[in-house]
Amino acid sequence: MKKSKNRLADILTHIGVAIVIIVALLPVVWLLMTSFKKPVDVYAMPPKIVFNPTVENYVTLFVERNFLHYLNNSIVVSFFATFICVFLGALVSYVLSRYRIKKKENIAFWFLSLRMLPPIAVILPYYLLFRNLGLLDSRIALVLVDITITLPFSVWMMKGFFEEVPIEYEEAAMVDGCTRFQAFLRIILPLVRPGLAATAVFSLIFTWNEFLFALILSGEGAKTLPVGVTGFVTFEGIKWGLLAAGGVFIIAPILIASLFIQKNLIRGLTFGGIK
Secondary structure (H helix, E strand, O other): HHHHHHHHHHHHHHHHHHHHHHHHHHHHHHHHHHOOOOOOOOOOOOOOOOOOOOOOHHHHHHHOHHHHHHHHHHHHHHHHHHHHHHHHHHHHHHHHHHOOOOHHHHHHHHHHHHHOHHHHHHHHHHHHHHHOOOOOOOOHHHHHHHHHHHHHHHHHHHHHHHOOOOOOHHHHHHHHOOHHHHHHHHHHHHHHHHHHHHHHHHHHHHHHHHHHHHHHOOOOOOOHHHHHHHHHOOOOOOHHHHHHHHHHHHHHHHHHHHHOOOOOOOOOOOOOOOO
């Protein structure tokens, strides 16, 4: 009787997992299918599951719509913003986790509270600042804004990883002749590599998908993918095929980057143990 109950529970669990996977993947699959449909197939009622695929939408994106320029802007802005956030976040997180600073918990919470600030509340000051500096419609402005938004989260996230590394590792390294910075660089950073990878992925997602600031602060010169795809929603109607093809190119880089560093996302390190 007990075995029957366990088997039934396993079956129900597998069914539940299958349903969750289907629900999660269905929008992505539908987006991918729509990107390969002709307009007549997109608007067909009932929707067509079987159709003759075409790459017409993708050709239109890169030949007629200057989509490669938007893609390049997104890659440049996201890469530099993510790199700087992880670099600065690692340094600040290490200091907060190792050094005795008065009210450092309040400082850490202050970093996180900056992430809670609604972006719409600071969009006007940013606009006026970058206008006076002559940085409107520039990648530099978008990188700086993305750093401001994402860095607090990076600091808060990485602080926990550094705190899990026993300080004895550094003490042992310094006994062997390492300076504090060398111990940080050679001992601590390799140990928190999964944390750095996870933080990089989340930072990349935040910066890649950022829409509001890119919409207000950029024109045609610095326009990114999320802003670029809005051009397919016009007064004449929504161009679903082009919109879906653009959506595929927004999703694909993040998915590929996550697959490449998935091993580091799984925290397989054991903390504790002294040399």
